[in-house]
Amino acid sequence: MLSAAPIKFRCARRTAIRFAGLLLVAAASSPALAAGCAFEPQGEGRVAAVIDARSFRLDDGREVRLAGIEPVAAEKADRRSALSALIEGRSVTLSGEDDTPDRYGRQSAFAFLATSEDSVQALLLAQGEALVSGTVADKDCALALTAAEAAARRSKLGIWADxxxxxxxxxxxxxxxxxxxxxxxxxxxxxxxxxxxxxxxxxxxxxxxxxxxxxxxxxxxxxxxxxxxxxxxxxxxxxxxxxxxxxxxxxxxxxxxxxxxxxxxx
Known part of the structure; x- marks a missing residue:
């Protein structure tokens, strides 16, 4: 998801873009923003197991929690399967603004597959298998996530079929x-x-x-x-x-x- 969630002023699009925490609905459809969440490198590894709809464990034991998204309501489906289909058994690179583990020892990061410039978060959003959290301050990244969510919503994919x-x-x-x-x-x-x-x-x-x-x-x-x-x-x-x-x-x-x-x- 004023991303996660976006603000669009009818008078001046350029004014809205300067709002670091705001997401623009109009700008969100731009494919040029697809790779907007590349922050400082946080390492890489092979995904050994998917823990839940937005968390996974690497083969070196690190637990990673995907930043910037929220899973959809559990009763809609088993949302862990969507993440598993994307990354389980595959190698990912991580990036983020801070690699300090949370109180549960999880590393919050954006994950990328070698086969895509889009983050795993954006891929899940584009399938309608996640929601923008509205917590990302970087405007390019926030716009990229909102673009993916908006595309799925227009196409009525995943959760948006409801x-x-x-x-x-x-x-x-x-x-x-x-x-x-x-x-x-x-x-x-x-x-x-x-x-x-x-x-x-x-x-x-x-x-x-x-x-x-x-x-x-x-x-x-x-x-x-x-x-x-x-x-x-x-x-x-x-x-x-x-x-x-x-x-x-x-x-x-x-x-x-x-x-x-x-x-x-x-």
Whole structure:
């Protein structure tokens, strides 16, 4: 998935491109961006086993977690099989901004096969077998990932074959059914309100029961740096991606600008 998720201003595409954390829907279709996630080398190895939908173990024992994507909901299918078909038993090269293992000892990285300039992440996204997380700050990489996701969505591949893959912000019950899942929600922001240290993007007229995206005060500076005032999102059609929580109505906490994108003719 303001990637993971992308912002498109009708007046000036070049203005939106400078937003490091924003993903452009229009620019996302450019094949020239396909190889945009080549960071510092983090080594290479042969994939000995696929652990889950976005994690694998190399033959030297290292565990790698694919950066920049989220797996689709488990009930849609066994998503581990998609990653297995791509990389199991094959050699990959790794790159990333930081090779420090996470608390589980996994190395977060972008993986590449010798047979493709696209990252494994982009290949999964292009098949509709993953979602953009909206966490990648590098704009070229973010655009490349969004391009792959958008192509699969247009072709109705994988998860996108389901018309309900993107939840309607006007149906809070449907969104609440996915509590604890990484979800995409689309709708019109009816109001932007601040309460204490939290800014609410309200999609329903009933603020307590309707869907809302929440932005903490500490994150607002990232929107300002991107040149996007959150108040400007009022009355715009946007897509929000993130983890669904329940606080009265369904909520998604926006931790990065890339989690929101303007859609359509905004």
């Amino acid at each position: 018309p309900a893959a993107i939840k309607n912000a006007e149906s809070p019950g449907d969104i609440l059914a996915g509590i604890g899942q990484f979800t995409l929600v689309e709708g019109k922001v009816l109001s932007v309100r601040q309460a204490g240290a939290t800014t609410y993007l309200n999609f329903g007229r009933n603020w307590t029961r309707g869907f809302a995206a929440t932005i903490s005060r500490r994150v607002l500076s990232a929107f300002d740096t991107a040149g996007v005032g959150v108040k400007s999102l009022e009355n715009r059609q946007i897509r929000v991606r993130g983890w669904v929580e329940a606080h009265g109505g369904p909520r998604i906490e926006v931790l990065r600008v890339g989690q929101i994108e303007l859609v359509g003719g905004n």
